[in-house]
Amino acid sequence: MSFSRRLTRIVLWAHHFVGEVLRPGDHAADLTAGNGNDTLFLFGCVGATGRVLAFDIQEEALERTGERLVEAGAEVCRWEGGELPNRRGVYLIQEDHARLGRFCREPLRAAIANLGYLPGGDPHLVTRAESTATALCAALECLGPGGRLAVVVYVGHPTGKEEAARVERIFVALPPEGWSTLRLSAPNRPSSPYLLLAEKKNA
Numbered sequence: 001m002s003f004s005r006r007l008t009r010i011v012l013w014a015h016h017f018v019g020e021v022l023r024p025g026d027h028a029a030d031l032t033a034g035n036g037n038d039t040l041f042l043f044g045c046v047g048a049t050g051r052v053l054a055f056d057i058q059e060e061a062l063e064r065t066g067e068r069l070v071e072a073g074a075e076v077c078r079w080e081g082g083e084l085p086n087r088r089g090v091y092l093i094q095e096d097h098a099r100l101g102r103f104c105r106e107p108l109r110a111a112i113a114n115l116g117y118l119p120g121g122d123p124h125l126v127t128r129a130e131s132t133a134t135a136l137c138a139a140l141e142c143l144g145p146g147g148r149l150a151v152v153v154y155v156g157h158p159t160g161k162e163e164a165a166r167v168e169r170i171f172v173a174l175p176p177e178g179w180s181t182l183r184l185s186a187p188n189r190p191s192s193p194y195l196l197l198a199e200k201k202n203a
């Protein structure tokens, strides 16, 4: 891929930002597993000794993600209800990501939320402003000191602008004494996805 094409691949910037702080054995979350690209990336960073929680409301998405993670050598576990075992591995959770707080037993080092709908899937099964907002607030709450959250925001679908406005409000309200934030976008492509980043400062 040419440099200019890579430059605007916003997901690669999201990976760069969270990859910088993730180490083997860390705890991470993917709030929208989709086709598994982000879960796979997180697993690549935390390795077999780490723990990744991957949420999606669609069976199809978790199946794809699971297949890719198994191929990559991950120990994959489907959540079937009840308490999550407090062990290493990749946990596939078919639940609204708004329930993240219920599953987070230890601080997260990083979380990714790649909003919108499953590429090639049903465009009506799209992330929505209110549950996204609840999930992002939970992710911010679960981050440990120095932990990072990356949100890929899509405005190009019918409810995307409303969701983007809701997500922006969360980032704008983060007190600068406790949080560093950043927005990354392509100014000459106003309808393309953009990135919101937050890092919890060390106490």
Ligand SMILES: C[S@@+](CC[C@H](N)C(=O)[O-])C[C@H]1O[C@@H](n2cnc3c(N)ncnc32)[C@H](O)[C@@H]1O
Residues within 6 Å of the ligand: 031, 032, 033, 034, 035, 036, 037, 038, 039, 055, 056, 057, 058, 061, 095, 096, 097, 098, 114, 115, 116, 117, 118, 119, 125, 126, 127, 128, 131, 132
């Ligand atoms: C853009 S895709 C994610 C792409 C994915 N991260 C990847 O690497 O391929 C968005 C995903 O969010 C999921 N989704 C929508 N609403 C959700 C919710 N409330 N909780 C969890 N996942 C949700 C959709 O099913 C879809 O698979």
